[in-house]
Amino acid sequence: MRYLVRRLLTLVLTLLLVSLLTFGAFNVIPGDPVSLILGTEARADRVAVLRSHLGLDMRPGQRYLSWLSGFARGDFGTSIKYSTPVRGLIAARLPVTLFLALLSLVLTAAVSIPLGVYCARKHGSIQDRAIGATMMAVLSMPNFFLGVVFVWLFGLVLKLFTPGGYVDYQADFPRFIGYILFPALAIALPNSAVVVKFLRGSAIGELRSDYVRTARAKGASEDRVLYGHVLKNAIIPVIALFGMIVAEIFSGSIIIEQVFSIPGVGRLLISSITSRDFPLVETLVMYIALIVVLANLAVDIAIQFIDPRIKVR
Amino acid sequence: MAKKKALVQFFFLLFTAVALAAAPSIKNGGSIVVAVATEPDHLDPYQATAADTRAILFNIFEGLVKPDADGNLVPAVAASLPTISSDFTTYTFTVRKGIKFHNGKAVTAADVKYSLETAASTKFPGLSAIKSVEAVGADKVKITLTAPESDFLPYLTVAIVPALYADENTAPIGTGPFAFDSFTPQVQLVLKKNASYWQKDLPRLDKVTFKLESDSNASILDLQAGSVDFASIADNAVAQQLKGSYAIQASNSNAVQQLDLNQSFKPFADARVRKALSYAIDPDEIINTVNFGVGTRVGSPVIPGLKAFYDSNLTYAYKKDLDKAKKLLADAGYASGLKFTITVPSNYKVHVDTAQVIVAELQAIGVQADIDQVDWPTWISKVYQGKDYQATIISVDGANLSPKSFLGRYVTGDSGNFFNYSNKDFDALFAQAGKEPDAKKRIELYKKAQRLLSSDAANVYIQDIAGINVLKRGLSGYTNYPLFVTDVSTIYYAK
């Protein structure tokens, strides 16, 4: 219990730091959201009126504290560009990115676990090396390039989906999944490659241990040995990896959302940075940070659960 | 003799029959998806200032007058062109009979008065010259100016909206061919047909969706997939890949791409240096390399589309001459070489690519130019407002169809003079032209002003970048304007 409380406190501290860093960044980079809204030919007095209306004439420290107190109350502020509450804008898009991330995670697990075990079982063989080489190749491509190749291959050549034909998840859920399947795959593949490598290495190590020999001697089938015993132990370092994977999926989704034209949180982040929309950017960054830190926390708890021998500070 | 006449008649009929058969028959209805690079910043016409936004809002709103495809102003909300008093201070309009807003309400003089006054209060360009607007009866409007102005008509393209309507930014209402249907931020803007539009037969389509593309690459992918029906692309080579399913049309972007030289940077204050750069940089090579040969070279900050005022003699004023360039540099004292930085906005690939070509071209005369990419907000803040740069590449357009909006920047101290240009002779010429009542003399004065800028090599003028419009086969009717507008009312599905 104490552990949980401590972790939650560190969560708050991390979020605070993130918000400070973001605020600091915004005060350093040039670019004024008001000029972007009103255009380059706007009169100076009109600019001043809008700045005051948006609270941009406050001193930086004041502005940060005012935003922070609002955030603590659940008031995420109003987007400078769209003049609508930030909460609504994010609420519309967060589910999209979450579905994308979830699907990527599921695909990563679905692809890498069987492959990892298979490669461990057949390690040294041609199949193992071929799979290893493919995984290497996938890992060596910049993610935007992988995305573009995917759009070309699955969208234009194989015509499995229509690039740009995003379907709203509330309108037609099955077709929505059908559309985000491919961007999810583009995110999942490089991450799968990393997991396969780890799992394979870990499983190979486990296959050499005593309890495996014992199990085999007792007549257990190879499948049972692998999936029943080896996997349970080999998966532990991999689960630790999943915390990092979640962070990777979120940062990967930013570029993938651009390439596949998906109206998620990642695209909103990029466009709101470009329009210097401080309330929107701050809240988005906080959301992302929250999810990443929570994922790490979940991973740590899961590890404790699976193997109480591992003591996590 | 009769036989010949019969023959002529026969061929005439044949010709007509063939022409009729060849002309696509117009099918009314249908919907299209238009790809746009930036979404509307505001739906309220008095707040929207981004050129891209105004281009789309052109379909929802109309002013007393509006531009046609040739750049001429034709009456829209007004029934006919105004009666102008002989001293050029009073413009009187009659509201078009039967014209209605999208909400069914008839347009009255009171709406026009409200619109002009509201727009003027938001400091809409040019309307500060209005002294008063009077509604005379239900359908006549009298506009009185503070000073005589022969060229006030272009400013009356400002949108006419229903009086006291407060929701223009969320549910805009105008008189245009399309009415607002819905707006999903960052995704799309949907317009539907205005069934009671005053121009008969228009619009042809029932629905138009302006889809926001995250970047040009996403746009191209969507076009390849066929999920977009119309788009404006910068790259001719890319457009050529779409030839199979799209008709490709080149048009002018109606802005002048130029290498702007900040005269607060010492070398650029010297006209010889500016001239040297002009002789070394070859717009033809840029058009060929960056735009695959499609583009209109210019020698002046005025667009070729402003046919009456554009001085085409200036286009080759600085024909490529490396020896002249080197000599001018040496005269100015930079024989050992010159170094400067070109700041370009990273979101405009065409300007970044042009910068790369210019860097290569300038190497030939011993000038080393470095490129510094910045993002758009940084460009506006640092270069345009802060004037903190040495050279930059950007396309400069005019807010409306008058030479004033293209040349006004060069006046000393003008708010748009982000390159610190100052020339007393030019200031005098410009002021004189503004006051000149005779149209012919005015044209000549503006041309003289352009010649002055050219001989002074104020900036290096490159081209009017060609916009490549791609329209899916089966669609027809898109017309180009010399202004930044995307008029979708004339597009139709051919049978």
Added chain:
Amino acid sequence: MKTGIPHDRDLRAGLTIVALVAFSALASLVFTPFDPNAMDAAHRFALPGWPHLLGTDNFGRDILSRLAVGARFSLIVSLSTVTIGTVFGVLLGMPAGYFGGVVDEVIMRLVDALTSFPGILLALVAVTVLPSGRYTIVAALGVLFVPSFTRIARSGTLQFKDSEFAASARAFGASSFRVMFVHILPNIYPQLLSAIVVGLSNAILAESGMSYLGLGIQPPAPSWGRMLAEAQAFLFNAPWGAIAPGLAIMIAVLGFNRLGEGLRKELGL
């Protein structure tokens, strides 16, 4: 390490590839078939052949020459990025692991915050705050790599801080600083080395992503990442413009990864 040609396959392959990349980077200083920035629009999109062995890009620039010079830029970017990441990672991670407590909490929270921070924003800050230059992006990338090196340095320090030699050093009155950097650091360098090598390949990929967003190395400098980002717009009519740098990146990343694998095995990790 034993002298002579290493026996391990991974190590051999890795070293060969890295040597090849380094060689082309150095060679490009002296000679390239064409001036990498010379434009020749008339011969744009030339297919691989003669005289342009790998063809030309959309400006008519020779791809092979740009690839060779790109090796130099990509190596400089990745080496600098990893150096910044490692130096700061060690400076932050070792005290965090060694002292524990509040120091550890604060540093790790900072590192967590940095992990969630969008890289684009960081890049914008770097580009603004630092004098504009070709390699400004390296600062941002370096900072982005700090968290992972910090974690490695920290966990390594945790492993060894209570070891015998550390304890005896303390018994002899050595300062914490000395214990950390003179005694513990040499023991964790194998882990760091392995991470550095992997980091090199990740840095190349990261720079590529930045170029795609318009923030990478300044043009016309031909880093591989930049070449790829520019060429992918023409993927449909001139794919070799993207294939060449894409393959180069893949081979280099493969090489670095194999080297990392081989080192890991050699150093017994």
